[in-house]
Amino acid sequence: MKNKNLLFTVQAAMIAAIYVVLTLIFAPISFGEIQVRIAEALTILPLFTPAAIPGLFIGCLIGNIVGGAILPDIIFGSLATLIGAVGTYFLRHKTPYLAPLPPIIANILIVPYVLRLAYGVNLPIPFMMMTVGIGEIISCFGLGLIVYFALRKYRDVIFTPHFN
Known part of the structure; x- marks a missing residue:
């Protein structure tokens, strides 16, 4: 049990660092x-390990800071990355082509409002949803499926x- 916890922690830390x-x-x-956040390609990793969920969240948190x-x-x-990672994990038994959808949707619904309310970007919300969505499709579908x-x-x- 101790070794499994260590493996989980190491995997999460490595994913966060990457x-x-x-x-x-x-x-x-x-x-x-x-934006095209290349790191969002890693949101496919919850298909392989649940350690990717905290790893992606912490990585995004540190990356943003x-x-x-x-x-x-x-x-x-x-939080958008966390929601996307959890959604991807829940799709782990489905086709991998559905796995990029949760991070794409979470970012489309959250990031444009952050840009508007936090940064004062004065572009129409639907336009920012489109631009964030295109970036997420490139990262999550394009690069994520390659990963x-x-x-x-x-x-x-x-x-x-x-473990022995």
Whole structure:
């Protein structure tokens, strides 16, 4: 049991760290009303391990803090990623093509209001829903499914505990 908890913690920490690094490396396109957050490709990982849920949330939280986001964005942007990760986890027994939908929907519904209310972006909400949605589709469907198909054949090696 102790080793399973350690594995869960290590997986969550690694996912969080990768999310932060990707967010910061691609910072110019990770923030704003038109954004493609490459790190959102990792929202496919709850299909492999429940440790991805806290990992994605903490990674987004830290990425937003270090990336210079303001408090409402740190809170609600990170919650959008958490909601998306939980939704993806619940779809783990379905086709992988449905898995990107929860993070896409959560971000479409939350991020435009954060941009409007927290940052004062004066673009129409439907337009920002569209731009955030396009970015999420690129990240979650496009890149996320590439991540999924690259990792699925190694699922047992990477995500399953091998303790003696």
